[in-house]
Amino acid sequence: MISCRGISSHKALDPSILSRRLPVVSSHHPPWLFHHASATSFNIHLTLHTSFNPRRLYRKSKLELWGLLVGSSVRSEQCGSTQSQGLRCKALGSKAIASEEVGSVKNEDGWKGERKKLALFLSGGGSNFRALHNATLENRIYGDIVAVVSDKPGCKGCDYANEHGILVIPYPKGKFVSDGMKLVQTLRDHGVDFVLLAGYLKLLPVELVQAYPRSILNIHPALLPAFGGKGYYGLKVHEAVIKSGARFSGPTIHFVDEKYDHGPILAQRVVQVLPSDSPNDLATKVLKEEHGLYVEAAAALCEDRIFWREDGVPLIRKSWDEAEYY
Ligand SMILES: Nc1nc2c(c(=O)[nH]1)N[C@@H](CN(C=O)c1ccc(C(=O)N[C@@H](CCC(=O)O)C(=O)O)cc1)CN2
Numbered sequence: 001m002i003s004c005r006g007i008s009s010h011k012a013l014d015p016s017i018l019s020r021r022l023p024v025v026s027s028h029h030p031p032w033l034f035h036h037a038s039a040t041s042f043n044i045h046l047t048l049h050t051s052f053n054p055r056r057l058y059r060k061s062k063l064e065l066w067g068l069l070v071g072s073s074v075r076s077e078q079c080g081s082t083q084s085q086g087l088r089c090k091a092l093g094s095k096a097i098a099s100e101e102v103g104s105v106k107n108e109d110g111w112k113g114e115r116k117k118l119a120l121f122l123s124g125g126g127s128n129f130r131a132l133h134n135a136t137l138e139n140r141i142y143g144d145i146v147a148v149v150s151d152k153p154g155c156k157g158c159d160y161a162n163e164h165g166i167l168v169i170p171y172p173k174g175k176f177v178s179d180g181m182k183l184v185q186t187l188r189d190h191g192v193d194f195v196l197l198a199g200y201l202k203l204l205p206v207e208l209v210q211a212y213p214r215s216i217l218n219i220h221p222a223l224l225p226a227f228g229g230k231g232y233y234g235l236k237v238h239e240a241v242i243k244s245g246a247r248f249s250g251p252t253i254h255f256v257d258e259k260y261d262h263g264p265i266l267a268q269r270v271v272q273v274l275p276s277d278s279p280n281d282l283a284t285k286v287l288k289e290e291h292g293l294y295v296e297a298a299a300a301l302c303e304d305r306i307f308w309r310e311d312g313v314p315l316i317r318k319s320w321d322e323a324e325y326y
């Protein structure tokens with residue numbers, strides 16, 4: 001079996017082509033811009049820069065560092081010219097470290113951000129759910145699964161959730177069209193930051209997709225964009241792969257948009273399809289890779305290590321200690 005990560009890591013990328021997972025502060029400013037409000041205090045909206053020491057690293061976006069970075073102590077090692085008042089700076093003053101209590105700062109002791117809250121959507125056995133849950137318990141994922149959403153509340157994944165005291169939210173309920181906004185409100189009430197789909201067999205309500213931009217992942221058991229879309233789920237996917245004569249398959253993790261299996265691809269792994277493989281043989285090989293890949297992707301999501309290339313492709317930063325992406 002060839003099982004390679006299919007990941008080629010890239011060294012530090014030019015900050016100008018990366019931005020963080022949430023929209024930048026002002027749409028007309030490129031994502032790297034750094035707003036400088038006044039000489040005495042800074043209302044600074046940071047978009048995370050890349051290639052420098054994590055000790056100076058700020059988690060991105062709307063950290064408002066009032067008066068913490070008084071002009072003179074803001075030492076920007078490298079500021080390019082700007083297209084507006086903003087400065088393009090690569091690094092921040094040492095005072096910035098003092099802002100640890102202000103928000104999430106990445107430092108050498110490990111992630112100091114807020115632990116994230118996750119909701120899992122599933123319809124079946126829940127092996128990905130169990131792999132992710134174990135990873136949260138062992139701190140390999142800096143998050144907690146606070147709810148499971150399922151269209152099949154009697155499924156094995158829901159049984160596991162009940163056994164572990166995790167809330168189960170039936171959705172949709174029965175044959176009727178269920179209220180997407182009510183589901184969004186329920187997730188918000190439980191402080192859910194990210195949604196992870198793992199064998200969920202219904203199309204997400206558009207209200208949920210819109211309420212959680214760049215915050216919903218799905219795992220699909222084939223190398224998208226091939227073998228995806230309506231009708232491609234469970235064993236049907238592996239049957240189609242084998243029937244096609246494809247020599248390789250593997251899991252894809254992608255961000256979710258309003259269509260099935262259509263959102264931006266975040267990560268993939270590859271397994272070999274042998275001539276003798278049955279759909280179940282292939283499903284077993286792919287599922288094994290799914291578990292590891294989903295833990296990697298969820299850990300990156302919870303540690304704010306996902307960056308969006310200018311062309312809309314999301315990249316995982318391997319760690320905060322090295323600016324390598326895959
Ligand atoms: N808005 C989105 N919703 C969902 C996505 C997505 O990418 N965007 N991914 C699916 C998961 N999935 C593939 O990864 C998938 C699941 C189900 C189907 C499908 O054809 N379902 C059948 C119904 C099956 C049933 O009820 O037993 C159908 O719609 O006719 C395709 C792909 C989860 N949601």
Ligand SMILES: NCC(=O)N[C@@H]1O[C@H](COP(=O)([O-])[O-])[C@@H](O)[C@H]1O
Pocket residue numbers: 122124125126127128129157198199200219220221232233234237287290
């Ligand atoms: N198109 C969606 C789809 O087919 N998803 C697939 O359902 C299985 C769920 O297994 P699990 O319940 O053991 O995690 C997984 O193989 C997942 O990729």
